[in-house]
Amino acid sequence: MQSTVCELNKCTGCAACLEVCSKNAITIKDSLKAYNAVIDNEKCVSCNACHKICQNNSPIISKKPESWYQGWTKDKEQRLKSSSGGVATALAKYFVANGGIVCSCIFRNGKFIYDFAESLEDVEHFSGSKYVKSNPTGIYKKIKGYLLNNKKVLFIGLPCHAAALKKFVGEKNAEENLYLVDLICHGSPSPRNITMFLENKDRNIIDVKHLAFRDNNNYRIMLNGQGLDTPGVYDSFLLAFLNGINFTENCYSCNYAKIERVTDITIGDSWGSRLSAEEIKAGISLMLCQTEKGLNLLEDSGIELIDVNLDNAVAHNHQLEHPYIKPTKYDKFFNVLLKTSNYDNAVKASLTRTYINQQIKRILVKLKIVSKN
Structure with missing residues (x-):
């Protein structure tokens, strides 16, 4: 039998509960859409330490900037x-x-x-x-x-x-x-997103020594100092991220x-x-x-x-001021992603116009018809 440390799908993945549990009874489960700190009740001794340390169960005091x-x-x-x-x-x-x-x-x-x-x-x-x-x-x-x-x-x-x-x-x-x-x-998002995206590009994340998501002020995935995609064009992972569609549930x-x-x-x-x-x-x-x-x-x-x-x-x-507002196509994105394990398919299905515009721009940049900036 299992239960969760905080409300279902609200876990931030902070893992503080893992460190206070003396019985190793807690595991962070990553479903791609959400994290959950799951308790193995067969190991649990009901000390309640995990519930007390959880920031969702007892929020910490915050202050306005001075x-x-x-x-x-x-x-x-x-x-x-x-x-x-x-x-x-x-x-x-x-x-x-x-x-x-x-x-x-x-x-x-x-x-x-x-x-x-x-x-x-x-x-x-x-x-x-x-x-x-x-x-x-x-x-x-x-x-x-x-x-x-x-x-x-x-x-x-x-x-x-x-x-x-x-x-x-x-x-x-x-x-x-x-x-x-x-x-x-x-x-x-869950880091499984970038692993899955790179697999779609025939790249193994284990083989990457340096991974960056920006090239100075430009949003661009860089692998070992080299851009993964055409300069000035957003790949599927960055399209999903910049449109707030691949975050875990708690972020909203x-x-x-x-x-x-x-x-x-x-x-x-x-x-x-x-x-x-x-x-x-x-x-x-x-x-x-x-x-x-x-x-x-x-x-x-x-x-x-x-x-x-x-x-x-x-x-x-x-x-x-407020959390990112969950996109209306959030569920569609993850339904396609979990079904196909293909980032391009998931973004194309949920951000169709944006995806197609980037494909067109990729062609025009390669033909030097438009600037990469």
Whole structure:
């Protein structure tokens, strides 16, 4: 007999329940459409630890920003190769240079996982946007151990994972030495999506050493530094992602899609920036600070901080107001995908006009009739 830690299909995949379960009775089940933390009741001793740690069962306190900026790293080379303004990398580099430990997401051996960096070289592995869910299994106890040994830790990740970490270590342990930075997340799919998509292209994700979803400011899947598709054309995975149709079910009722945040700093793209076209092309980050600790970190990290209109920033980042609205063709997309295991078929069936337009553009770009930009 099995049951779930939280409401069916609402699991964020934070995996905090796995780490508090002393009987190994919990497994995260990934159905492609949704995650669920499933309890094996034959192993369960009804201690209730998993239910207590779950962020869906007892939400964590969030705060409105105290200050807000747009800007970029002052390291021109880093900004050039970053997908936005390079702020996350600037924060991480400053932190390790001053004796701290950074925890963030990396792509390794075909998986998206969280790892730790204690050197500038290690930080480089965190670079790049990841448009799938990362697996945080195993990080909570390690971070709590660092904190109990008076080590400073900077966590950069999804807001639901930041919330889980804050609950796991406890508010008191998080006050001084834990610095939390969350991303403005518009929703995230199961990593099985990208694995399936690459299989459709006769690529094995295990053979990919470096996987990126953006080429600087351009949305484009890059495998080992090479573009997978025609420049300027969106492939099926990115079409699904950019149209919000391949996220897991919980993302459409996300508890963190609002201006109030659970972290010290929130970062994302500064969409709708009123700065010059040249600066926008170079990459601009949006930064919201919820705590004085977060503001001090920003000010010390070699980041160009420029005033930004918060109302305008929120208007261009709907995730600071409400979760992504589930597309009407969501179920059709997954029905076709689960039936055929073919990403092109699923996107063609659910985003027909958009899919066909990209096929036409692919031909026109190859014939040099239209620009790839």
